[in-house]
Amino acid sequence: MSTALQQAPRAVDARDRGGPAQPLLIVEHLTKHFPVRGGLLNRRVATVQAVDDISFSVRKGETLGIVGESGCGKSTTARLLMRLLEPDSGSVVFDGDQVGDKRGIAVNDMRRQMQMVFQDSYTSLNPRMTMAESIAYAPRMHGLGRREAYDRAESLLSRVGLNPRQYARRYPHELSGGQRQRVNIARALALQPRLVILDEAVAALDKSVEAQVLNLLTDLKQSLNLTYVFISHDLNVVEYMSDRVMVMYLGRVVEAGPVAEIYRHPRHPYTRALFASKPTLDPDRRTTEMPLTGDPPNPINPPSGCRFRTRCRFAQPRCADSVPALAAPFDGNADPTHLVACLVPEAQSAGAVHHA
């Protein structure tokens, strides 16, 4: 939380436009619905509401964690931010400039400053390219000379903990999962971005390698002045990495706030259920909350109003009427930056879990 303050004395990035108070990313009402086509004329028969009207911001120098079950729209959000998918509606503002707007920042200019690391370390590297070629590719396409691009690739390799003399000329199938993910991180850094989206970047790694890569990410963030959007379904990892956390359920944000607030006082019944599903080894910290049963509802035809109401034991008739907006919790003592999308006061306070 104090990262913004820590960064102030550092050399200001030449590309910084809005100053430290301007959030690096402001996302407003971002929506992506996928058509489900079928029938005789390939007509739209249904719509998957993958991401539905989400708004959030990422401050300079912080790590925003995004958590949720599979299928809640985390990865779609990442792809919308990178413009790998075209949003149906909503706006993304990068350091004060609206992305894709005539008076704002062009998508390609935004992509120089925002990069992404994918989950699958194997398919995200071209099997026909050496590690150095993969890393040097983007800088070369952006006009950097061959020599300079390869020099940059080699220094990035050593930066992510791989000796360039051993690894620069290797192919993806010759490396382990952890090594490949280091290369993917180096590749994402090759354009010297300011924001890196980590989409389940450590989910496929085994635990010891995962810890090494997380430490590497923390080091890189410090030394390169990066901002992260850290997407994961692993609550422990998100807690370790993030300054602020956003919880998603079925394409919507249900709760957002500082990591300590969310982990200590989860307000949304879904967030609490998520934490309750996290096993603990400490008998004194056993949770009393009922874990969730069943699968999330089908995003093709989600429940009206609050999407969690079909699995929520506090659900009331009014939960079906309108979509609850993100607002400060009913509890007056709560941190005002903590936002929760729930209409029922009992649901927000009941059975508070005691977590570390």
Place this chain on the structure above:
Amino acid sequence: MSDITLDRQLVSEADTLVVPAPGYWKSVGQRLLRDRVTVAVTVVLFGILFITLGAPLVTHYNPYAGSVLARLKPIGTPGHWLGTDETGRDLWTRLCYGGRLSLLAAILPVTISLLVGGFLGILAGYAGGFLGTLIMRTMDVFYAFPSILLAIAICGLLGNGLLNSIIALAVVFIPPMVRVSETVTTQARNLDFVEAARASGSSTLQIIRHHVLANVLGPIMVYATSLISVSIILSAGLSFLGLGVTPPQAEWGLMLNSLRQAIYVQPYVAALPGLMIFATSMCFNLMSDGVRGAMDVRLNK
């Protein structure tokens, strides 16, 4: 950019691989050389290529000059070690010269379909959407006809002759070529490294050139090689039926047809053009198998 201190675990992980790895195509070549069948088959193919292209070097007979006295001699006749055909022409000479047309009529249609079909398939696979559907459904129409019937129909329409049989076979091979290249392109396009290249701001053409083609050309070339073996049989079949090359030109399929009448007199001589067709087709098939195996990096020992 070097103020980071590596922790000990990172360095130990980095030290596990020390032998420098060969490049991709170099490792493919090494695996090919270790595969005895592929090496043998390639040697045979080069041999066939040598006796056809260098026919004047291996025989001094004229492939069109016959002799009434030397008709249908058996294998091992002095002066005609593979015997003679029904008009007394040296069969070894005919086989050597005949290979030129046979190979041309087999390889050219595959090359044409590789260029046309490969282009359409990669386009359909990468573009997808309406254009992709349009291309693929058009190709499906051709699939409604059995390939040999389609070739015969086109040849019948255009009239016989070498050029027309090449056109007919190219038309027959384009749809499967489109389908194969569309499939591999669709697979490659959906991999994360193509997304990553898009995310780094590369243009569509750059992505196709550097990321899609490199991963797609190998499988397409392997398929084209296996098509050559089919093509040899089909083109020989067309000229056997009198739809391809016209007499007195030497071509294996045509030779098989004209020696057919002599099958009770000189069965072994009559079988020789068929043997050449079989051997060449088999060799291309085995070679494409070998290359396919050598290109699969995950089989790498």
